[in-house]
Structure formats: C-alpha cells, structure tokens
Amino acid sequence: MPDTPDAKAAGEAKPVGAGRQLLFLREEELRLAQDLLFFGYRDFTAGPDAILAELGMGRAHHRVLHFVGRRPGITVGELLAILGITKQSLGRVLTPLVEEGYVTQTPGRSDRRQRLLTLTEKGEALERRLFERQREWVMRAYREAGPVAVEGFRRVMRGLMGPEARAQLDRAAPPDPRSGPIHPKPRSAA
Amino acid sequence: MPDTPDAKAAGEAKPVGAGRQLLFLREEELRLAQDLLFFGYRDFTAGPDAILAELGMGRAHHRVLHFVGRRPGITVGELLAILGITKQSLGRVLTPLVEEGYVTQTPGRSDRRQRLLTLTEKGEALERRLFERQREWVMRAYREAGPVAVEGFRRVMRGLMGPEARAQLDRAAPPDPRSGPIHPKPRSAA
DNA sequence: CTAATATGTCAACGAAGCTGACCAAAGACG
DNA sequence: CGTCTTTGGTCAGCTTCGTTGACATATTAG
Secondary structure, three states, X not given: OOOOOOHHHOOXXXXXXXXXXXXXXXXXXXXXXXXXXXXXXXXXXXXXXXXXXXXXXXXXXXXHHHHHHHOOOEOHHHHHHHHOOOHHHHHHHHHHHHHOOOEEEEEOOOOOOOEEEEEOHHHHHHHHHHHHHHHHHHHHHHHHHOHHHHHHHXXXXXXXXXXXXXXXXXXXOOOOOOOOOOOOOOOOOO | OOOOOHHXXXXXXXXXXXXXXHHHHHHHHHHHHHHHHHHHHHHHHHHHHHHHHHOOOOHHHHHHHHHHXXXXXXXXXXXXXXXXXXXXXXXXXXXXHHHOOOEEEEEOOOOOOXXXXXXXXXXXXXXXXXXXXXXXXXXXXXXXXXXXXXXXXXXXXXXXXXXXXXXXXXXXXXXXXXXXXXOOOOOOOO
16 A cells, blocks of 8 residues: 655644544545546536537537547447447437538448448548647646656546446557557656 | 548558657647546546436536535535536525535525535535545545656646636645645656 | 347437526625 | 615526437348
8 A cells, every 4th residue: 555645645733543644634635636627627628618619519529529530430339339328319419410511421341230430521620629729728737747747647547447448448549550559658657 | 531441540651750740649648638538537427426316416416515515614606616607507406405404504604695505414424425435436546556646647637727726726625734735846756 | 031230210308507587685885 | 774786596498418218220140
C-alpha cells in the first residue's frame, strides 16, 4: 500500500490512530476526485456543446462523429458496443446524421447486412471543428500541468475505466505505427 | 472511396515533415484524451447509478447529496451556482429528496428567506453508501496508477475546469488547514 | 429450407436539463 | 410606513438522450 499521497499527507492534530488518519485522508481525497471529475468533465464538454446546439445537435451526435471518425468503416454493431447504448437510441442520432449528409452508410463487402459508417467531408469538417474547440481547452490544461502530470492523468483515467472499456479503447485508438504505443511503459515516473 | 473499411486507418505514405508529425501526435494525444474522459467518466459514475436506480433516483440526486453533504447548511442559491442548473431543474430533484427525508430545510438565521440545506441521517447514510461504492473504484485506479500519477491527474482535471468552477471547487472543498493547499507548487516533476 | 444475425423502426416511457410566467415571504432602503 | 429587490417555489410546456418491447427485413449460415 505505497500510496501516501505525496506531499499533502500531514494531518498532525486529531487524536486518532494512524490507520484512522489514513482513512480520513482517503475520504477527502476521494471527495476531491468526485468534484474534479464533475466539474472537469462538464467544462471539458461545454465547448463542443455550444457549437452543437447551434446546429440543433447534442453531445450524442458528437460521440458518433468522434468514433466514426476514429474508425472509418465501423459497423453499427461495433458502434453500439462502444457507446454502450441501444440501437434505438443510436438510431435517433445516427439517422439524422446520415440524412443531413454527415455520415455515409455503405454495405459491407463480405457481409452485406452490415452498414459500414464513414464520415463524409461535411462530417469530417464538423468533427474537426468540434475537435479543435476541445483541443484548445485540453492543450491549455496539458500545458499548465506539464508532461508528467499528463502521463499521470492518462494512467488514472485508464484505471477508472472498466475492463471492457479498456479493451474498446485499445481498438478505438489504434496505435499509430510511426509513433509507437502511447503508453510504452510508465518508465518509472518520467 | 467511401467504403474502404477499417484497414484504411493508417495512411502510412503521407509525406510529412517533423513539425507536421508533432502536430499529428498532438492530434492523437487529444483524441486519446477524449476517449479517456468519455469512458472514464462513464464507468466512474456507473456504480452509484446502479444503486440510485434501485431507489428510483438518478445522478442528479447524487450530486445534490454530495454537495449538500460537503457543505451542510448550504443555501439553495449556492447549490444552484455550484451545479450550474436552473432552480426548476433543481426543484425536481430536491423536493423529492426533502419529502422522502434525505435532506432538511431550515430557515437561515440571519436571512429567513433562505432555506439552509442539510443531510438527515438517512441522507448521510445514502450518500455514504454511494460514496463507498465510488471509493472502491477510484482507490483501485489510484493504487494502480501510483501517487505521482494521482497528483498529475488532479492537476490536469483542475486545468480542464473553467475559472468559475475552480473558484467553486475551492469553496466546495474547504482545504483542510492541517494539510495546506492541495497544489502548493509543482515541485518540479516529482 | 430454416435459423440466426445485423439493422431498422414504431410506440411509449423516464430522467434531467431548459424557458417563460407568475407568486409569496422577507430583507433593503427611501 | 411603502416600495423595490432578493430568495425561493411552482406551473406548464419543451428538448435531449437514454430505456423496453415488439415487429419487420435482408442476408448469412447450417
């Protein structure tokens, strides 16, 4: 259990045993994590949400654009598995995206029941616009925090995911052969 | 062109210079961040969501319990500012919580228009139950990632918040005077 | 031919946001 | 005192995005 949280560990007063004290610190630590995730996630999505609202779309549309953009030719079934929603829910978002020309459906070559999904140019343009907005935001946070913090952020977020999501992530983010794996190995705290 | 399936993802040829490559890496970095936040946040909230569903409640109830628990005696207005929602939306969640005995409202002593919100024992018990579920999950991620990563996670999440959220966080999480500020200074990359 | 699979669609519902309008109690201040 | 503002509550209606259940169709698999 090596995880005395770096510097802040103190807490001298309070007539408690050491174990009790650790427990208390853990509690506050976790409450902080709850706050950070709530506020952070909310503000992280705020930028794209504003753009989408102008187009009469919502966050769900963004997610479809994002994952279709990440894996062009993805099947409906795979997309459902990644998003973890029902096909009815997906349909309400995907159908308009197809009708308005953001996404194309083409029958699978080996299995013609499948509808392989790909972004159109219009879809790519919108996705990129949403992406850029978010990029500014995240890059600012990354810059302020520094590369070591970014690596830590990634490790913790990965740990917050369930095993299925982790597997999906590895598929959704095919490591670019030119750049090597994103997390080659922690390399002992950079 | 529309129908090249997933194999097309790479695009290895692409004649790029070093700057272009950096840009590309940044892009992939950011896409990864999007994935991590989506999956991570979703799975982070999954545990409490399941408990709440059994009680006919949702995530919004949890947030109220969380922030009221964090600042007993908080006013309705303050809670609205923290959550960033309208009073109508809050009402739909808060009224049932009061009616079912999870939260009490008491008139403010200096301003009797205010309704100071506090958790009842029942409310504290539920909040704790939700908290414990989430704690297990987060502690696992923290342990796996290690203390340096946790510090980095906190720094990045904080950076993802807007300035208002940051101010609210400092109020919502009154820094324990015994332990000093959470982020005293980067201390040059652990 | 039959069964399973991939996808789509209709209908109804629930959770949690929103706007706009309006009201009452209490404080603030001339 | 009287008026204005602030705090909070409420009614009505709308939107997004998730859910279940049932059913239809095309295609593949055995």
